[in-house]
Amino acid sequence: MKRATFSIRRGGREGGTMVDYQTEVSEGMVVLDAVHQIQAEAAPDLACRWNCKAGKCGSCSAEINGKPKLMCMTRLDTIPLDEPVTIEPMRAFAPVKDLISDVSWNYEVKKRIKKFKPRPPDAEDGTWRMQQSDIDRVQEFRKCIECYLCQDVCHVLRDHNKHEEFIGPRFLVYSAALEMHPLDTENRTGELKDLFGIGYCNITKCCTKVCPENITITDNAIIPLKERVVDEHYDPLGKLVKLFRKK
Amino acid sequence: MNDYPTFEHDVLVIGAGGAGLRAAIEASAAGVSIGLICKSLLGKAHTVMAEGGMAAALANVDDRDNWKVHFSDTMRGGQYVNNWRMAEIHAKEAPDRVRELEAWGAVFDRTTDGKILQRNFGGHRYPRLAHVGDRTGLELIRTLQDHGIHQGIEVYMEVTVVSLLKDGDRVVGCVAYEREHGRFRIFRAKAVVLATGGIGRAYKITSNSWEGTGDGHALAYDAGAELIDMEFIQFHPTGMVWPPSVRGILVTEGVRGEGGILKNNEGRRFMFDDIPDNYKEQTADTPEEGWRYVTGDKNARRPPELLTRDHVARCIVREVKEGRGSPHGGVYLDIAWIKEKIENAPEHIKKKLPSMYHQFKQLANLDITTEPMEVGPTTHYVMGGIRVDANTQASTVPGLFAAGECAAGINGANRLGGNSLSDLIVFGKRAGEYAAVFAKENGHGAIDERQVGQIVRTALAPFDRGGGENPYTIQNDLQEMMQSLVGIVRHHDEMIEALNGIDMLRNRSARVFVPGNIDFNPGWHTALDLHNLLTVAEAITRAALERKESRGGQYRDDFPAKDPEYAKFNFTLIKTADGSMKIKRVPIPEMPDELKQVIEEMG
Secondary structure, three states, rough: OOOEEEEEEEEEOOOEEEEEEEEEEEOOHHHHHHHHHHEEEOOOOOOOOOOOOOOOOOOOEEEOOOOEEEEEHOOOOOOOOOOOOOEEEOOOOOEEEEOOOOOOHOOOOHHHHHOOEEEEEOOOOOOOOOOOOHHHHHHHOOOOOOOHHHHHHOOOHOOOOOOOOHHHHHHHHHHHHHHHHOOOOOOHHHHHHHHHHHHHHHOOHHHHHOOOOOHHHHHHHHHHHHHHHHHOOOOOHHHHHHHHHHH | OOOEEEEEEEEEEOOHHHHHHHHHHHHHHHOOOOEEEOOOOOOHHHHHHHHOOOOOOOOOOOOOOHHHHHHHHHHOOOOOOHHHHHHHEEEHHHHHHHHHHHHHHOOOEEOOOOOOOOOOOOOOOOEEEEEOOOOOOHHHHHHHHHHHHHOEEEEEEEEEEEEEEEEEEEEEEEEEEEEEOOOOOEEEEEEEOOOOOOHHHHOOEOOOOOOOOOOOHHHHOOOOOEEEEOOOEEEEEEEEOOHHHHOOOOOOOHHHHHHOOOOOOOOOHHEEEHOHHHHHHHOOOHHHHHHHOOOOOOOEEEHHOOOHHHHHHHHHHHHHHOOOOOOOOOEEEEOOOOOOOOOOOOHHHHHHHHHHHHHHHHHOOOOOOOOEEEEEEEEEEEEOEOOOOOOEEEOOOOOOOEOOHEOOOOOOOOOOHHHHHHHHHHHHHHHHHHHHOOOOOOHOOOOOOHHHHHHHHHHHHHOOOOOOHHHHHHHHHHHHHHHOOOOEEEOOOHHHHHEEEEEEHHHHHHHHHHOOOOOOOOOHHHHHHHOOOOOHHHHHHHHHHOOOOOOOOEEEOOOOOOOHHOEEEEEEOOOOOOOOOOOOOEOOOOHHHHHHHHHHHHH
16 A cells, blocks of 8 residues: 655744655545545644545645645545645734634625615515526526635735725635525615725636635626626716716 | 533523524524533534435425325335324424524525426425535534524533533423533533434444434433434434445435346345235236336336335345345445446446435445445434424423424324425424423522432543443444344344343443543443443334334334234333333324315315
């Protein structure tokens, strides 16, 4: 059986060091298996988050050899094992312990986005009618498993630390899912422009590349949202019309 | 005097999957203050893994459907040991609960006339499952989560409950620890709702995540509540078996629905070898007829691969035991063979089973359009759990309620696919509603400082020992033992051996040692979970020993037949004063005439 070395960040909020662990590698293993094996053999207190182990819950996000990935969906035979494999927590958030980072900011951001507000029901029994073709796009956004890898890779958050001014790709996708929901009657463009910093996104598409659910974040969510914001807040012709209407 | 931080709520909900979230939302609507404790981050609970859909007789696709058909399907599936009142409430209320999700933002797949689409599933007479592709669980949890965060619910993430607290007979709160720093917290509540999910981690091969350690079952049992139906475990016939990393992960029944066949290592389609008498009339005689069925011929009968889950799982076990299994201890599930029948088969498979195609491609490096999959049974669901009142979800202990997988009654001996998601929202709502009523009628109880001190001392003991047992090893040994001795096929002698084994493991777990400190320490968390796993393991084994027949999720090779005598009662388990587990028979109440009539009408 082959052995491989995994260089894993150990340490708390104050700082950490990379510690090397060797473990046996068997056919079909994913990075999360290696972490579990190391926990059972050498480091029972090694902290990592995981739940479903099938790419559906979005808990085990980490940076593997510097690349944001789900540990449960990264097979060891897709990465070189002749040198140590580095595993680190997501860097766009403060570290908590070992592979855990503090993602609580994301939960706070979500609360600030206005909730779903449906139009009155279409039928007397209180139900609505929607065509499948009208919800395909929203269903794409609702595939999101909230792994926050898109937040991790976004340079506005990762390099410029604009957490106060920018909600990040995940919550632009969330906003888009609400804004494009056929039943929703709320308008969120004002906040997107003024509070949520949609203008910071300069469409580098890094978020789309790391999305394990293959959501076309930039093209299908962010760009159409930017267009809505521009239509409603920067359209000179519209402003002129509004000006005349006032009089 | 303890100086642990204390949090006070009217209603405390433990568990934030579908049932817990729905309970919290309902209780908050009643105007009481809510605390919601989740073991992981919010939105990560095991509910996200549900694929097929939620069963509700909306009659959007087939207008012959109604609550009566759904009720009788559920009772038949549960082999008539279900709590019939729960099955009735569930069938009647599920449609409203599903429509309510749409009002909260859920986006279900649509029919051509714009309504919620419904699909066929095993045991449901008509297309009944509202769904979103193959990710319905995610849609459910996200809808409840995104609605719930605006309801003023206080959420405590990554907090694990160690023990419930009692004042006399009544549950008045709990002791818990937060994972990041391992610090203890006291939660005071006028009413507590348990919604902690399943017990899959008691077995080696399971579709459950690390969280499925039977916490609610054990918390309730330790607080004096009764458990019921614990012998009924659902083993799904097709889980992945290779590579090891994905062992147990579910392979949807849809593969067989699309024409997938099960074969042993001799290439034999073994499901034709053993067809139960009561299904002979409904089952195809030849592979040819089976193929016609899956391609929509209404005159053909179903292939034997589509017999009930318990039966298919047992046939697979037989093949493996008798040496006809695949290299990694399963059998072959082959969908690629349909290329003999249709053109462009690979494209067809990818279109019908996209997530299965990707799951095998990405995790097993296997192309299901050209090669057979290796599959074997996986521990999937526990029908048994906390005994509750059908209307209020109150347990047998005042102030303690339960909903979802950790509660029991609706499913009887076997659960139909799709009934779990609807169970969560129907009974989650009721648990929240009646917990709020209880909270309004009762004040806070007293917290017993000595109880708290004792609980904390026990929980910290693994750090105090200079050395000892590794918690991961004990957990692994328990899983191996339950898998081999109290698994799909059970026998008296093996279960006696398992009870002895559980005693030995309990002694070993008293010597468990955890290195490191208390901050986010998975070794310690695993050590604390052992008590819960051992409790449910014992409950399963004792109930299975006592039920000397085979029915649904319980199969005894020393009593392979169904015995009508055992249709008259359920088994309950309760903790006695000396700490031992006592089992008793509880008669199933006579079904009212109107429900009997429904079952007769539906055939």
